[in-house]
Amino acid sequence: MNRRTFIKSVGAAGVFSFFGTASSLGRTPAPRESADPLSLKGPFHLAFDPSGNLLVTDSPRYRVSRLDSSLKPISSFGRPGSEVGKLNYPKGLAIDADGLAYVADCNNCRVQVFDAEGNVRQVIGSIGSIGGSFANPQSVYLDGRGRMLVADTRNHRVQIFQGATLIGIIGELGDAEDQFRLPTASLVAPDGDILVLDSKHCLVKVFGEDLKFRRSFGGVGEAPGQFNNPEGMTVDDKGRLWIADTKNHRIQQFGIDGTFVGVLGKVGSGPGELSNPTGVVCRGDKIYVADSGNGRIQVFQAPTG
Numbered sequence: 001m002n003r004r005t006f007i008k009s010v011g012a013a014g015v016f017s018f019f020g021t022a023s024s025l026g027r028t029p030a031p032r033e034s035a036d037p038l039s040l041k042g043p044f045h046l047a048f049d050p051s052g053n054l055l056v057t058d059s060p061r062y063r064v065s066r067l068d069s070s071l072k073p074i075s076s077f078g079r080p081g082s083e084v085g086k087l088n089y090p091k092g093l094a095i096d097a098d099g100l101a102y103v104a105d106c107n108n109c110r111v112q113v114f115d116a117e118g119n120v121r122q123v124i125g126s127i128g129s130i131g132g133s134f135a136n137p138q139s140v141y142l143d144g145r146g147r148m149l150v151a152d153t154r155n156h157r158v159q160i161f162q163g164a165t166l167i168g169i170i171g172e173l174g175d176a177e178d179q180f181r182l183p184t185a186s187l188v189a190p191d192g193d194i195l196v197l198d199s200k201h202c203l204v205k206v207f208g209e210d211l212k213f214r215r216s217f218g219g220v221g222e223a224p225g226q227f228n229n230p231e232g233m234t235v236d237d238k239g240r241l242w243i244a245d246t247k248n249h250r251i252q253q254f255g256i257d258g259t260f261v262g263v264l265g266k267v268g269s270g271p272g273e274l275s276n277p278t279g280v281v282c283r284g285d286k287i288y289v290a291d292s293g294n295g296r297i298q299v300f301q302a303p304t305g
Helices: none
Strands: 007-011 043-048 054-058 063-067 073-077 090-095 101-105 110-114 120-124 139-142 147-152 157-162 165-170 183-188 194-198 203-207 213-218 232-235 240-245 250-255 260-264 279-283 286-291 296-301
Touching (some): 043 279, 043 286, 043 296, 054 090, 054 101, 090 147, 101 139, 101 147, 139 183, 183 232, 194 232, 240 286
Parallel strands (some): 043 090, 090 139
Antiparallel strands (some): 043 054, 063 073, 090 101, 110 120, 194 203, 203 213, 250 260, 286 296
């Protein structure tokens, strides 16, 4: 392997990673526990704050960890429970321009908003199926218009908020083009379309600004461009779409129009290998992946061209 393509990773054990192609699937060893109280166990999603720190939801530790620019864990907030400020398997994460962290508190069926010190500023939603309530929300996304999109996973829909006010709902349970089965992520594309990752249908479904279905891409399988229970996605500043193809143990890259481009990683626990990746975020020419099954964050060099 070319050493110039190596980037570091952090978690239960430090390794290196590289841009590569997917291989056949196989079993992966469980991550090793660490004596470090700030170490990661099952990172799910990740986001950068305005200071360049990387925040990570560590679901099985019921907390959000903060890593510095060298990816060294420096602090955390949250502890198990259902009271305000406590977390029960946090998953999705987004950070606004003021550094406030919006956390999809999945098993508490709400979104909690924390400041940089870990103090709760706001709680949005509660358990339920009516508009504005949630059933195991898995992701939260903030767009440039002040809207918050929440993948309300077990209600099989995406809810759109302006502040804490519900302003729109996309989808419901079903198999039609505009319906979902366990959506796990959503985002707003540069052209204003809303992309929803429909995990059980293994599709990315695209909706216009009018919230009406336009098209989809993907499909069930392990061939390039297909998915197996995808969990996360992001779009970088060049308009490239990156999807955590979780049960295929890889990250796939697409054009924003759905054109397949390439694959990042392969199954395993070594350098550049992944086990159930769930979250992905881009910063500059680096791709940061929540390598959940291996209990670590891996950093890949984005391909050129």
